[in-house]
Amino acid sequence: EADKLGRDQQGITLRGSAEIVAEFFFYGINSILYQRGIYPPETFTRVQKYGLTLLINTDPQLKNYLNNVVEQMKEWLYKCSVQRLVVAISSIENNEVLERWQFDIECDRTAKDESAPREKTQKAIQDEIRSVIRQITATVTFLPLLEAACAFDLLIYTDKDLAVPEKWEESGPQFIANSEEVCLRSFTTTIHKVNSKVAYKKDSFP
Amino acid sequence: MAQFVFEADLHGLLKLDTPIPNAPPARWQRKAKESGGPGPSPAAGVSPMRPANRSHSSSKTPSRTPGKSGSKIQSTPTKVGGDRYIPNRSTMQMEMANFLLTKENDPAEESPTKKEQQKAWAVNLNGFDIEEAKILRLSGKPQNAPEGYQNNLKVLYSQKTTPGSSRKNSRYIPSIPDRILDAPEIRNDYYLNLIDWSSQNFLAVALDSSVYLWNHSTGEIIQLLQMEHPDDYVSSVSWIKEGNYLAVGTSNAEVQLWDIQQQKRLRNMTSHSSRVGSLSWNSYILSSGARTGHIHHHDVRVAEHHVATLAGHTQEVCGLKWSLDGRYLASGGNDNLVNIWPCTQGDSGDFAPIQTFTQHQGAVKAVAWCPWQSNVLATGGGTSDRHIRIWNVCSGTCLSAVDARSQVCSILWSSNYREFISGHGFAQNQLVIWKYPTMAKVTELRGHTARVLNLTMSPDGATVASAAADETLRLWRCFEMDPIKKKEKEKANSAKSSIIHQGIR
Numbered sequence: 001e002a003d004k005l006g007r008d009q010q011g012i013t014l015r016g017s018a019e020i021v022a023e024f025f026f027y028g029i030n031s032i033l034y035q036r037g038i039y040p041p042e043t044f045t046r047v048q049k050y051g052l053t054l055l056i057n058t059d060p061q062l063k064n065y066l067n068n069v070v071e072q073m074k075e076w077l078y079k080c081s082v083q084r085l086v087v088a089i090s091s092i093e094n095n096e097v098l099e100r101w102q103f104d105i106e107c108d109r110t111a112k113d114e115s116a117p118r119e120k121t122q123k124a125i126q127d128e129i130r131s132v133i134r135q136i137t138a139t140v141t142f143l144p145l146l147e148a149a150c151a152f153d154l155l156i157y158t159d160k161d162l163a164v165p166e167k168w169e170e171s172g173p174q175f176i177a178n179s180e181e182v183c184l185r186s187f188t189t190t191i192h193k194v195n196s197k198v199a200y201k202k203d204s205f206p
Numbered sequence: 207m208a209q210f211v212f213e214a215d216l217h218g219l220l221k222l223d224t225p226i227p228n229a230p231p232a233r234w235q236r237k238a239k240e241s242g243g244p245g246p247s248p249a250a251g252v253s254p255m256r257p258a259n260r261s262h263s264s265s266k267t268p269s270r271t272p273g274k275s276g277s278k279i280q281s282t283p284t285k286v287g288g289d290r291y292i293p294n295r296s297t298m299q300m301e302m303a304n305f306l307l308t309k310e311n312d313p314a315e316e317s318p319t320k321k322e323q324q325k326a327w328a329v330n331l332n333g334f335d336i337e338e339a340k341i342l343r344l345s346g347k348p349q350n351a352p353e354g355y356q357n358n359l360k361v362l363y364s365q366k367t368t369p370g371s372s373r374k375n376s377r378y379i380p381s382i383p384d385r386i387l388d389a390p391e392i393r394n395d396y397y398l399n400l401i402d403w404s405s406q407n408f409l410a411v412a413l414d415s416s417v418y419l420w421n422h423s424t425g426e427i428i429q430l431l432q433m434e435h436p437d438d439y440v441s442s443v444s445w446i447k448e449g450n451y452l453a454v455g456t457s458n459a460e461v462q463l464w465d466i467q468q469q470k471r472l473r474n475m476t477s478h479s480s481r482v483g484s485l486s487w488n489s490y491i492l493s494s495g496a497r498t499g500h501i502h503h504h505d506v507r508v509a510e511h512h513v514a515t516l517a518g519h520t521q522e523v524c525g526l527k528w529s530l531d532g533r534y535l536a537s538g539g540n541d542n543l544v545n546i547w548p549c550t551q552g553d554s555g556d557f558a559p560i561q562t563f564t565q566h567q568g569a570v571k572a573v574a575w576c577p578w579q580s581n582v583l584a585t586g587g588g589t590s591d592r593h594i595r596i597w598n599v600c601s602g603t604c605l606s607a608v609d610a611r612s613q614v615c616s617i618l619w620s621s622n623y624r625e626f627i628s629g630h631g632f633a634q635n636q637l638v639i640w641k642y643p644t645m646a647k648v649t650e651l652r653g654h655t656a657r658v659l660n661l662t663m664s665p666d667g668a669t670v671a672s673a674a675a676d677e678t679l680r681l682w683r684c685f686e687m688d689p690i691k692k693k694e695k696e697k698a699n700s701a702k703s704s705i706i707h708q709g710i711r
Binding site: 065162170171 | 346
């Protein structure tokens with residue numbers, strides 16, 4: 001706790017920023033899984049974060065998987081080698097991608113050489129993150145219904161020359177063929193800026 | 207074949223841009239047909255709140271575009287970057303796309319300058335140099351949802367009318383409304399509070415820029431006011447406890463006070479900077495909630511009416527209710543928060559909420575205090591949430607939560623039966639009566655063909671009026687007291703007064 005408070009006063013460091021963004025992805029991905037009904041609502045539990053009540057999944061395997069991704073993201077964010085995170089939702093039956101959440105990350109590489117932390121309060125960043133998460137929740141009012149049983153995939157766009165860690169593999173982008181796109185709010189820690197948007201399959205039926 | 211028609215219908219309903227195939231004709235179309243010429247003559251027009259000529263059996267046609275999609279786009283303030291992205295053909299990089307599609311046919315060898323060009327184009331298209339990026343995913347993907355799990359939301363949108371419960375109701379609740387009144391031009395905006403019923407039995411209804419009063423005892427209708435500017439509209443109405451004054455909130459940030467007997471405006475209080483969507487009285491204090499998220503307290507007896515500002519919401523305050531004992535003010539906003547405010551300032555001189563509830567995942571407009579248990583509050587969430595929650599505001603605990611499976615617009619308690627009623631939107635536009643504290647469904651009242659927007663209760667507690675986007679007001683006699691029980695209650699009340707009489711002697 002003391003370290004956290006110290007961080008509050010001291011401003012944003014590269015490591016702190018990486019943690020904030022990685023944490024956002026953990027809660028953001030969980031919110032998407034809950035709101036879009038990828039997993040049954042009873043498998044989620046409520047926690048307090050960013051001054052909101054958020055839902056996170058309790059299944060141990062899923063939790064483990066997400067934590068692995070988030071931990072790796074934290075490292076890559078610190079190295080400024082990650083550019084984008086995508087949550088691709090596809091139909092289990094035919095693997096068609098129905099919805100695609102894209103989070104673009106802009107990293108200020110000059111922060112790597114700086115020693116002094118940047119001036120921005122935790123509270124200001126929290127307020128911005130809160131707005132994005134609320135928008136994610138509100139998207140259910142216009143996103144098309146996911147009728148078929150769906151699975152999700154997490155894709156990370158990294159620098160080409162980055163060493164691929166064990167257990168990770170290369171993948172395609174999983175674009176949606178004929179899509180509509182909606183831009184959501186962005187937030188910034190002054191070191192990392194995250195732009196969010198969601199693309200969904202345009203309605204087409206026989 | 208029928209299933210494709212159904213699917214097509216469902217897709218058609220979810221689509222926002224196309225005209226609706228089987229919708230009932232719009233009011234202006236009906237009027238045009240009636241009068242047979244361009245534009246209806248004033249005499250032939252349907253006046254508001256006259257009993258509408260509707261057959262009860264005609265409610266099977268698909269409803270209008272689900273309000274859930276309509277209102278959010280139409281009424282919420284545009285957030286930066288929050289509006290839907292509509293692609294613009296002129297900004298599409300057709301040449302780039304063509305190049306990418308055909309480059310496979312071109313010879314493989316590329317000059318260095320060409321390579322540079324391609325790289326520049328790639329950066330332009332993707333926002334970064336995609337040649338420099340690779341896409342990774344963690345292997346060992348977790349299990350999918352268990353077999354047989356049907357996406358929760360699908361149940362929500364394909365809900366059919368639930369079969370009648372096997373348990374017999376302990377009382378008879380008529381399934382059709384007592385009366386249906388016309389409410390032409392009523393604004394289909396989830397965030398407004400357009401109806402209120404006074405203790406003198408007057409039902410106030412805001413229809414766009416006018417306010418009408420309907421006398422429930424005589425059936426008489428009075429137009430109380432009309433906004434001066436045609437673009438302005440009434441955004442909230444609220445009766446003072448005695449029923450002689452009506453507070454009116456407007457789209458141009460005014461809070462007006464009207465004397466009903468004289469049909470005159472007494473005050474026009476301006477202190478807000480955006481529309482006033484919610485109002486609540488506590489004796490001589492009128493509280494108003496605005497689109498900015500601010501709540502103002504007005505002391506209507508003094509010239510300097512604006513006596514306090516409560517800043518606890520970052521988006522429109524759509525739910526606002528003082529507790530019956532006047533100790534707490536509950537507010538709900540489009541920021542999904544519920545705040546409980548004390549009636550007095552803290553030591554610093556500022557008002558700060560004693561509780562903030564963040565559990566709702568959608569806008570909270572439905573806010574109602576329990577009349578027989580102090581400190582108990584019911585709240586209901588919008589489309590993204592759909593839950594009804596019961597709170598103890600002193601301890602801050604959520605006593606109960608139930609998934610209502612539909613946008614909740616309003617909640618009212620009934621002390622006659624220890625129940626509460628909630629109003630809903632897509633897909634059934636129904637009113638649901640729940641038993642408290644078991645939270646069991648007593649019954650559902652159907653009839654509205656578009657989402658319910660507001661609920662209000664008669665002074666005798668027997669009737670609930672619902673205003674909906676289908677431009678009707680329906681009066682449901684759902685909490686009528688059993689005449690025997692009524693007599694007992696009246697006897698008890700009169701016994702009390704006689705004791706007081708003796709005391710005075």
